[in-house]
Amino acid sequence: MAYFDRLGEDTFRPTGHVSGAWDESTQHIGPALGLLVHVLESDCASRREDPMVVSRLSYELLGVVPMDVVDVRVEVVRPGRTIELVEATYGHGDRTGIRLRAWLQQPRDTAEIAGEGFDPIPRPDEMAPWDPTTIWRGGYLASAQVRRESTGPGRSRYWVRTDVPLLADEEVSTLARMTGLFDIANGMAVRADPTRVHFPNIDLTAHLVRPPQGEWTGFDTRVTFGPGGLGLTSSVIHDHRGPLGTVAQSLTVRPR
Template sequence: MSYFERLGPASFRATSHVSGAWNETEQHIAPALGLLAHVIETDRDERRDDGLAVARLSYDILGTVPIGRVDTRVEVLRPGRTIELVEATLVHDDRAIVRARAWLMQTRPTDGVAATALTPIPRPQELEPWDPTALWPGGYIDSVEVRRASLGEGRSSYWVRTDVALVEGDKVSDLARFAGLFDIANGMAVLADPRRVAFPNVDLTAHLFAEPRGEWLGFDTSVSFGENGIGLTTSVLHDEAGPIGTSSQILTVRPS
């Protein structure tokens, strides 16, 4: 099982596992965000051998995309010996769907000063399984396992993992695999019933101060709706060792 099948060096076909959640005939954008992280890392490793770490991933979601073929392209916007800014674009039928910009940074030992004020969440084994398909349709939501604690309306802590490969036959990093889960945050701590209020996100930005590892990705998520049709989903991201960064998503809030 995989979210994408490789058709060529920069071309992929989405499978049924990417469908939903607002429309099951369209791709849930989460796997595509992971795919762009993967092509950024693949391009990096083809150009250089020092493994610069991905410290920020910032995605602009330009439209919806049907389940089918997508193409990718990568451009180095700011080359550098220790820091690079790279842009990757997901294209369907000659139309840009997502643009991702990533800051790649050289790592060095700083364990002597490493610390964070971000609060850990309960481990996956300490939370109850939760079935997200009770709220959301689609193949993508059906492909993930969730352990969750609701902390009130628009607030929850949870862990997510999947046994579906990002790209069939490709070796994929933990970072790219986790990036394919980042976008699930907007549906795991709902503030309003999605059958009454639509609240898709138009972007996602993740900042990472640690390289993620393991199979579970943890979130501590809060959702806010303003009075002007704009909302915000924010999360502290975790692997099983503790907090690793943050993510945020701007929402367009549309009551039916």
């Protein structure tokens, strides 16, 4: 069973693997982030013959989405020959739950000057398996395979993969599949007991320096809570070749 079944050109039905960690009657937005990338990439391929790559994904999480049929829409906000800005939305009924704005760029050969400023992390086989359902509810977290090394509250390095396809009977890119795991970061380096403190994120922004490869997505994550109800989950993301970008999530921190 996949995360989503396609019902039409722009409509999808979530399966039980999408149920949320805070409330199982609503969707975990993780898989939706990957679905929006797939829809965006499909739209780009239908409009252009030249290749484009994603350099930024910026999601605004506008409200919870029930475990029900959703609609997606894509619009080119800023067309261009080498750079374009595309918006995609994810909604239920007349309500938009997620808005994505993505920058796409035409790739160039910069291999001779390539370099990175991030530290590597241990490989998946160098970390112990960890079961996220010891802390979290919901089908989404139960679908994840995790190898984790935690060094204290709000600080973890880990790798995540899943055997669950993003879409039933439909090929998706490695980027779309991996993006469906980006939002898991907020639950992998827990700073406070989620039964005592709620800390959902209200956005997610990923910056990428190259397309990802492989099965596993690696994270080097730090979680910070400020004194006035604001928080931040900040991660460097990796694939088997090394660091490939960053993911940041703004948190609303709410002691119960």
